[in-house]
Amino acid sequence: MLVTLASFLVASVLIVLLPGPDTLVVVRGLVRGGRRGGALTAAGVLCGVVVWVAAASLGLSALLQASEVGYDALKVAGAVYLLWLGVQSLRSIRRTPAEVAETGDGPTAPSAALGRSGFVAGFLTDILNPKVGxxxxxxxxxxxxxxxxxxxxxxxxxxxxxxxxxxxxxxLVAVSGTIATWMQTPRIRRRLDVLSGVVLIGFGVRLAAER
Structure with a gap:
């Protein structure tokens, strides 16, 4: 068991470090809400991971793998959500700081709104990706x-x-202190919104196209 655990740890660390939609959506949370936004988005992702682990343990993920209709439906839902996040990021570059605050989508927005949107974004990004299951x-x-x-x-x-x-x-959140402040400057944030929007759309298109 110790040898198995050691092998599992090595493989898991490599997989965790690979960038993907989960990492990108946490970075998006950092851009929009600083450390708090990033931490809450990460908490949402982790809740999604826990749900998938429980599903795998109970054999539910195997049913998803065996059901082509269920897999495709969840895949389409996940792709649409990633595309929506990407479009929202691209749309935000045209809004003024006051408009961003009014919509609850920035560092000046109410913390409760930021918490809800960040956590939900993290959770849905993970749970709507059937490839994770x-x-x-x-x-x-x-x-x-x-x-x-x-x-x-x-x-x-x-x-x-x-x-x-x-x-x-x-x-990731711990080292983002001064970086998060820098990322929230209007010029840098617009560039990061463009980058994250394009990449999220790319992830969505790839998820929809893959079998």
Whole structure:
């Protein structure tokens, strides 16, 4: 089991460090709401990870993998949501700081609105990506040693993966102090909104096109 756990840790760290929609949406939260926005978005992503881990442990992700209709429906929903986030980022470059504050979408917006939007964005970005569920159902059971309970061991390994993901996001938020202030200057923020919008749209198109 120790050898299996060591192999799992190495593989998980490499996977967690790979940039993807989850990381980008947390960076988007940092741009829009500073450390608080980034932390709440990361919390939403982690809640999505926990849901997928539980689904993999209970065998629900396997049902998703086996159901072409269910997989495609969730994939389309996730792609549409990523596209919507990307378009929102691109639209925000045309708004004044006052308009951004009124819509609850910036560092001057009410903290409650920022918290809700950031957390929901993180959660939906993760939970509407069926590739995450398929990843867990194909990745986690592969590390279950012979003779061990598949369900409980999968849940335990998933918990380790969630902790590693939380540590990664905590580090990302921790080093963003002065960087987040710099990112919220109007000129830099417009450029980052354009970049994040284009990349999110790219992720959405890729998710919709992949089989």
């Amino acid at each position: 398929v990843f867990f159902v194909s990745f986690l059971p592969g590390f279950v040693p012979h003779g061990w309970s598949v369900g409980w061991t999968t849940m335990g390994l998933g918990g380790v993966f969630a902790v590693l993901t939380a540590a990664y996001f905590a580090g």
